[in-house]
Amino acid sequence: MKATLFQVFGGLGLFLFGLHLMSDGLQKVVGDRMKRVLGTLTRRPIYGLLLGTIVTGIIQSSSATTVMVVGFINAGLMNFFQSVGVILGANIGTTVTSQIVAFNPEQWALPAIGLGMVLHLFFKSAKLKDGGLILLGFGILFLGLVLMKKAIPSEAQEIIKNLFLLSSGSLKGILIGLTVGTIATAIVQSSSVTVSIIVMLASQHMVGDLREAIPLILGCNIGTCVTALIASIGTDVESKRAAVSHAFFNFFGAFLTLVVFYQFYLWLIPKIGGSLAHQIANIHVIIKLMDALLFLPIVAPFSRFISWIVPARAVEKPGIETPQYLDDRFVEEPLVAIELAIKEIVRLGEISRNMIKYAMDGFMYNDEVLLDRVEEYGKAVRSLREAISRYVIRISQQDLSEEEAERVPRLILSVNNFDRVAGYAVRLLELGRTKASKNIPLVGTALNELKNIYREVDTMLTEVSGYLPEFKR
Numbered sequence: 001m002k003a004t005l006f007q008v009f010g011g012l013g014l015f016l017f018g019l020h021l022m023s024d025g026l027q028k029v030v031g032d033r034m035k036r037v038l039g040t041l042t043r044r045p046i047y048g049l050l051l052g053t054i055v056t057g058i059i060q061s062s063s064a065t066t067v068m069v070v071g072f073i074n075a076g077l078m079n080f081f082q083s084v085g086v087i088l089g090a091n092i093g094t095t096v097t098s099q100i101v102a103f104n105p106e107q108w109a110l111p112a113i114g115l116g117m118v119l120h121l122f123f124k125s126a127k128l129k130d131g132g133l134i135l136l137g138f139g140i141l142f143l144g145l146v147l148m149k150k151a152i153p154s155e156a157q158e159i160i161k162n163l164f165l166l167s168s169g170s171l172k173g174i175l176i177g178l179t180v181g182t183i184a185t186a187i188v189q190s191s192s193v194t195v196s197i198i199v200m201l202a203s204q205h206m207v208g209d210l211r212e213a214i215p216l217i218l219g220c221n222i223g224t225c226v227t228a229l230i231a232s233i234g235t236d237v238e239s240k241r242a243a244v245s246h247a248f249f250n251f252f253g254a255f256l257t258l259v260v261f262y263q264f265y266l267w268l269i270p271k272i273g274g275s276l277a278h279q280i281a282n283i284h285v286i287i288k289l290m291d292a293l294l295f296l297p298i299v300a301p302f303s304r305f306i307s308w309i310v311p312a313r314a315v316e317k318p319g320i321e322t323p324q325y326l327d328d329r330f331v332e333e334p335l336v337a338i339e340l341a342i343k344e345i346v347r348l349g350e351i352s353r354n355m356i357k358y359a360m361d362g363f364m365y366n367d368e369v370l371l372d373r374v375e376e377y378g379k380a381v382r383s384l385r386e387a388i389s390r391y392v393i394r395i396s397q398q399d400l401s402e403e404e405a406e407r408v409p410r411l412i413l414s415v416n417n418f419d420r421v422a423g424y425a426v427r428l429l430e431l432g433r434t435k436a437s438k439n440i441p442l443v444g445t446a447l448n449e450l451k452n453i454y455r456e457v458d459t460m461l462t463e464v465s466g467y468l469p470e471f472k473r
Contacts (some may be wrong), residue, residue: 007151014144016193019097022137024399025130026058045085045299049292052089057096062191064333065090066228066246070239071336074327075343080238080245081303087246088292091253094224095285097192101199102274102281106146112139126402145200152204168212174258177212181219189227191220195284203277210266213280217287218254225250231329237312245306253291261290320351321380326391334404337395338411341388345414348384351377352418355425363432364451366439374429381422388415 056065069086072078078086112135119132168177185194198216201207225247232243257265265286269279295302325343330336355377362370392411400408 004151008148011144011147011149011151012197014140014147015196016144016188018137018139018141018144019190019193020137022134022141023059025133025137045088045296048082048085049089049092049296052086053093054089055086056090056093058093062087062090062094062224062246064227065093066225066243067231067330068333068336069242070228070231070235071327071330071333071340073239073242074235074330075325075336075339077339080241080307081299083238083242084245084299084303085296087242087249088295090246091221091249092285092288092292094190094192095195095281095288098195098199098281098284101145101196102203102278104203104277106142109139109142109146112136113143114139145196148197149200149204152206168208168215174215177215178219178222178254181216181221182223183219185220185223186226189224191224194220194223195280199277199280202280203275207276207280209276210269210279210283214257214262214265214283217280217284218257221250221287222247222254235327237310241303241306241310244310245302248306249291249295253287256291256294257287319380320377321383323384323387323391326387328394331391331394332398334395334398334400337391337398338404338407341392341395341411344384344388344391345411345418348381348388348415349418349421351381351384352421352425355381355422356428359425359428359432363428363435366432366436368433368436371429371432371436374425378422378426378429381419385415385419 052065055068056062059065066087069078069083069090073080073083116132116135116137116139119128120136121132123129123132181194185191188194195217198207198213198220202213207213225243228243228246232240265283269283269286272279272282274282323344324347325340327337327340330340355374358370358377359374361367362374389412392408392415395411396405396408
């Protein structure tokens with residue numbers, strides 16, 4: 001019994017690790033490019049749906065895509081309306097893994113591992129290395145499935161068959177299936193994984209029919225919302241709306257399936273043909289497609305409905321020294337984290353610009369109130385500089401693409417540049433205090449020249465703090 005459990009959990013571990021490797025390799029090959037497009041070309045819901053499908057098909061987790069969307073909204077790259085189509089697409093893209101598993105390509109597991117290892121270890125080309133990572137992940141994923149299959153003895157197979165029967169037929173059975181699917185997916189944080197396991201068990205004849213699988217699949221769809229809901233805690237209202245809309249799609253989709261389309265699916269899926277494993281993978285796709293087709297025409301009113309459910313609330317404005325965009329939850333998603341860091345650096349630049357303005361006005365007109373404000377802003381700049389630097393260092397410790405790795409030093413350089421601007425403001429503050437204490441007037445040509453210099457400096461800082469071209473955004 002102990003050996004069986006170890007083999008099952010070991011196989012599950014290999015499956016999850018293989019999925020992670022495959023996803024990581026795919027992201028390095030095309031993922032960053034697609035995610036950047038995702039953050040910019042989502043003005044029409046249909047584009048968002050297509051992009052959300054492709055990106056989630058690559059990273060194989062609708063939870064991860066929705067968390068990414070929450071981060072993009074928080075960074076100001078996307079609004080809630082644009083996110084709705086992406087989330088619909090994410091629900092479709094997450095079905096790819098179960099389709100692959102249904103074809104049962106286990107005979108390719110070891111060759112894929114061998115070839116992937118050779119490409120990843122013995123070639124210098126980044127693309128070949130990443131391609132090797134994809135093959136390695138693919139092979140390990142199916143090796144994990146093989147181990148899980150072989151670990152289940154015949155007597156245990158009968159027990160599993162009987163457990164699947166619990167989710168069939170009655171209302172109580174459907175509720176059990178929904179609960180089990182939800183909890184299992186909330187734990188592993190990927191419906192791709194849990195539905196794939198159901199497909200694998202069906203290929204071993206441990207699932208009797210579709211009636212047993214449908215409630216479990218719907219539960220898996222609901223469980224995948226948990227990660228995004230957690231990620232939205234503490235974010236702005238539009239990010240919360242994106243996470244709630246993801247949950248609403250899956251809850252309402254489950255309701256529609258059970259109440260409206262249940263019998264239709266039971267008639268349609270066998271007509272499409274294939275083994276029971278293929279039928280389960282197909283119904284997973286059909287459910288997601290039907291949800292998307294129903295919601296896509298009503299994205300605008302649906303967005304207003306979610307905005308009504310999750311209203312904007314007045315929040316206490318944090319102190320100027322408190323970071324407004326840095327969020328630790330997105331550090332492991334470097335593309336989002338870098339955008340959040342840029343937003344904070346732009347804010348740091350605006351504070352530095354205001355410091356120069358207040359210092360210059362305080363110096364010219366002996367205004368102690370403005371000079372005191374410069375001192376307050378100086379403390380804020382030091383605090384923000386340290387917070388941003390720590391955040392960027394944490395980003396640099398992640399597994400970055402080549403382009404992301406090139407952007408990180410530019411972030412630090414911009415922080416240091418704005419810190420130097422603030423340093424000049426502090427020096428002007430000291431001169432202003434000396435001038436004010438001795439009541440030294442500044443008139444005539446000197447005053448006009450100083451005003452001209454200030455206007456030029458202010459124009460330059462406004463352009464730099466409003467748009468940072470070195471980031472190639």
